[in-house]
Amino acid sequence: MACFVHIGHGKTGSSAIQCHLALTRHVLQSAGYDYPFHESLASATKGHITSGNGSLLLESSHIVSDKSIYSDETLFVRLANDVATEALLAACPSDLKVICYTRDFFDLSFSGWGQAIKRGGCSLRYEEFMDADFNGWSIGLLEYWLSAAAKHGFELRVFNYSRHKTQLFAHFVRRALKLDYDLVDRMSVTDDFVVNRSLTAAEYELQRLFNKYVRVPSFSFVSDPLVNELPRVEAERPLLSEQTYTAVRQRFEDRVAAVNEFLPAEEQIKIEEFETLFGEGNVRESEEYFRLSADQLDVLARGIAAMVDSALQRGACEEALKDSDADMLRDLAWRLEKGAGADINSAEYIMSLASRARPNGKLIEQELTRYRELLKNADR
Structure with missing residues (x-):
């Protein structure tokens, strides 16, 4: 079978x-x-x-x-x-x-950082994010x-x-x-559509700042509309100095080499060269670097306006969690559990938010119960 x-x-x-x-x-x-x-x-x-x-x-x-x-x-x-x-x-x-x-090493790290900004509430710059392993x-x-x-x-x-x-x-x-x-x-195989695109540098920075200064999830009126309404906008890599690139590369290259011993040559994980990633035009952070098109501004304005109108109608600023938020919150809780430090307290809190977003989710409820049992046993 x-x-x-x-x-x-x-x-x-x-x-x-x-x-x-x-x-x-x-x-x-x-x-x-x-x-x-x-x-x-x-x-x-x-x-x-x-x-x-x-x-x-x-x-x-x-x-x-x-x-x-x-x-x-x-x-x-x-x-x-x-x-x-x-x-x-x-x-x-x-x-x-x-x-x-x-995925190739820096390609994965850029995308992982981007997803944490887009849907995970992360407010770290890329260089800070890499310190989180x-x-x-x-x-x-x-x-x-x-x-x-x-x-x-x-x-x-x-x-x-x-x-x-x-x-x-x-x-x-x-x-x-x-x-x-x-x-x-x-099967009429085609790859001619984009699902869950990455963001531009300006979009990432805007979402990062919302994550930093707004205490409720903001991706529903920033990242999500941009991704869903403008799927063909070309993504951009985060800012990275050559000094940081070298430090990160030295930190991981032995582990990557160890994994590659088990992979076919054509599928091995590559640690990309700095020049390959950025060429000679590795633009430093500046006002010129962060640009938004008229279409991007229109999408953002409509998304933020809808959030403000909704908050005013409710007489409150808390953005209601939706079922579509549950998977992201659940995955974030697992990352907190499995990551360096095994932060079960934070994982339990994030999973409780996932439960609020999807009250009848069996898997989420099982995980929430498991986290609470772990915390209870830790207190004994």
Whole structure:
């Protein structure tokens, strides 16, 4: 029985893959494959950000059928321990194939910082963010999956998103899933739409400052409208001095080299050269650098005006949490738990916000209960 589990990781095009899988689900079923139904499919078919259907594997009542395909970037974190991995193997008792996309080092760090600004409430500049060990966290989990595959005997297919992002879904079905080419052709594979784009330098700085000075989530009227209404705006990298670049590179290059020993040459994680990233025009922070087009200003003005009108109508400034916020808050809580320092108090608070955003979310309630038990036991 073949079972394909795509675990992400974060910032490697998982939402785009899930959109395509949802849109071509009927073609997969006609060939005997199944992308099992999940409530997120409705959003995915519209090109919206989702977490996929992988949470089904965490439900004891779910039965895995032959040739089933699951995709959820949170599984990269959720299943990264022996107990969870063994439970996955029990659910998929034979021929388990785990698919993981990684990314070149600075490419990943820029995107990770950007997502923390966009949806995570982060107010750190990029250089400050790197001190929080974002890349060390993701590399450490990739190290786990490489060792787990050797220990438990399942097949782990690792690919570098930086090599394949221009034709990501075509690569996913042909190389990661290894489906027949005639089936691939019938899926009308295209990568001609953008899901969850990164921001420009000015957009990042605006969202960062809102995160810094506004005490309620602000992405619903800053980042989200920009991403959803202007998906084709070209992203820009954060500001980075050559001195900081060198310090970060020296800090991580040995760990990257260790991981690369287990990867095919064409999929290895590259630590990009400074000149490749920025050329000779690494623009320093200045008033000229932060520019917004007329379209960007219009989107921002409408988003902020809607927030202000809503606050005035309620007679309060607190922005209500929505169901669409729940996944971001849940993922942020997991990062706080797994990151350096294992901040369970903060993780519990963020997961409680996720529970407010999605009151009937079973997985979120389970995690919130687990955090509270951990805190209770720690106080004894």
